[in-house]
Amino acid sequence: MKKRRLHLISLLLLLPFLSGCWDVKDINHRALPAAMAIDRADTGDYIVWLKIPKIGGSRNSYIIARGHHASISKAIDLISSNLDRTVDLLHVKLIFLSERLAKNNTKEVIDYALRTREIGNKTKIAVVRGDMSTFFESSHKSVAGSTSTSYDNFFSKTSGWTPDVVRSALWQVYRGSRSDTEDSLLPIVKRGESTMLFLVGSCLMKNEKLVAEYTPQESLIYNVYKGEFRNGIVQTLDHGAVRLLSADVENDTSRKGKQPVLHVKFKVKVTTLESKAGVTDAMLIRDLKMIFKKRFAKLIEISQQAHADVLGIGQHFRHHYSNEELNTWKDELFSQMETHIDVEVTIRNRGLLRN
């Protein structure tokens, strides 16, 4: 009995060796890329760029490494074999996909990124318009103080982000590709001339393919609808500009026979920033209402034409339809949807002016 216990204890003591700390690598033996860009060559091979901040160098220095192979992981492995340290994708904050790749098919890339487990699920994804091979060079002499790690700040609510920019994480894109009732929206950027990136708008992804586009103004309404907006939004009109303080969205769904009907009500609270001479509050409110209605209707129209429910409206209809019917949501039901838009605007204050 005692011998058995001894055996048991020695077995337990051996347990730690099973897990293995032999593959533990110190942080200074890892190359930590901050961003990754992927393009597809004409041959069908993947081209992968990694932007790796230089350790010990000045704040703005970095290495751009390029790998070329039929598979993404091998391409990264090839980069790794040319460096003195292992490439470790743990800190990748952004994955840039070329527009060509996005139009073709992104399934392999998204699946790879989720499978490797090295890349965090919160990693942001963006689509790049223009030549990929020169894309990373752009931010070379970019905004003062920007480092190669600042891509994260471009999408971070605590720094450079504005509600014109759509933020999409890896897990959201993956969800969009698998869900019956939701698609994903990715931001489109291009190489900035003097700034880090230049925002083009956002693109609708359907079945992992780029199918349509929104402008930045439309993206803003998208963000408001999704509840992703921050105080500090400037909305320009013919008569002035306001800042959004809060926005509530009420979705009311019903069905008419087989046709889905959506009632959306925006409750917006704003503060006046600028107004032209002789403009009254009523005029501002009327303008704002019109803008919201028009732009939201445009959003719906574009996505209905593209059969891509990026707004996730189908989620609100789940209880109206059976699972079989929901299978056809994106392709049939959504495009038949009838939309009523209502906007309620409250001007909370007018700054420090009296009128």
Added chain:
Amino acid sequence: MTGSSPIHQLKDMPDFKKELLQIGGQEVWLFYLDSLVDAIKTKQYLLRQSELLHHAASPLPSDPSFLHSISGKPVEGDFAIPVLQGQAILFDTSSLQAVQFTPLSVNLERSIEKSQIQSVVAGPQTAFTEELDTNIGLLRKQLVSTNLVCRDITFGTDIKRRASLFYLEGSAHSGLVEEIWDAILKRQHVDHLTTQTVYKTLQQKWWNPFPTIFSTDQPMEASQMLHDGRVLLFLDQYPVALVVPGMFQDTVFLTEDRNYPQIITYFLRILRILALIVSSTAPALYVALIAVNPEVLRIELALSIAQSREGVPYPAMVEVLLMMLVLELVREASVRLPRSVGPTVTMVGGIVLGQAVVQAQLVSNLLIIVISALSIANSSIIGVQSTIAIRIYKYLLLVITSVFGFVGMFIGIVGFIVYLSHLITFGVPYLSKRKEPEISHE
């Protein structure tokens, strides 16, 4: 001199003295230990007492009136032990009768000083000394109460050691007191040379570094403990009161805190809890962040850490162990060394730890910060024993974290809590809550 003397055990001791005295016209032997008894003053005192009684018919040492005047009492049989305890014996050869009395003794005690172990900021500055009676006196002075109950006991067969058990009637649970008293009685005949054997008597397990017997050298702390319903054991020649049972909160809660307004009390306690967390997890956290789970760092931080580790040849685990070993050695050395040499160790340690090691690129800058935070935090935990226990625990946590990363660290912390919760002394769980004394706000 009588041959069949019961004092034959003492014969060979160089400080054992026997002298012939004339008391009341009678020849009497006086036995004592020179090292404990002030001989000249004692003899003067004896003669003065006999002269005072001279008008009576020549008093014998066993005469009740003489006995009364020197407050002595007759001894039967072996009187070696009273002699060893510092008593003097008068032996009347004619009647073969022995009388024991308390002589004037040589002063072998230190005076009451400030605490050398725990420093006091707000509160009484006195500390217990080696002498048992002094300690009891200090406690009685601090805690003026008729409910204070004392039980005396002498430990050992060969080596005698006095001890006193204290508790506060009404505060202490009677079952607890009896249980402790039984445990003490059961091991009364064990020689207690050091306190380790006493710890065993009081159910401190040998493999457990955490103080299930809390010790304090401050009368205020001791009286507060009594008030909480705990039992105190004083040992002769040990300047510290043993508090049974010790509890985990003793490592962060100090009675002295209660000499400030309550908000300060809470602040200090929260600070110490933080110190406890930092001192046990800092090295493990370092290894986890550097080697196993660097993904939780922000990239800017990751880069700057990587930069500071650039060129360091060892893996993080070895690096940490190296520095912790140096730190432990510095701590140990500064305790061992005489005070005049102590600052040298501190200075050399400081320079070696802080400057040279980094310049030689043996360890990273960040590790120096971690190590100093660790040692500072460790020092703000109450009680030397708790400090050492946490020091031991942090190594275990370090090992498990370096293998399993953050998961391992949480397993280690959970294991630590499980371990602490299974410690029970005299039926009192180590993690139980100590009863705070009633405070009236009127």
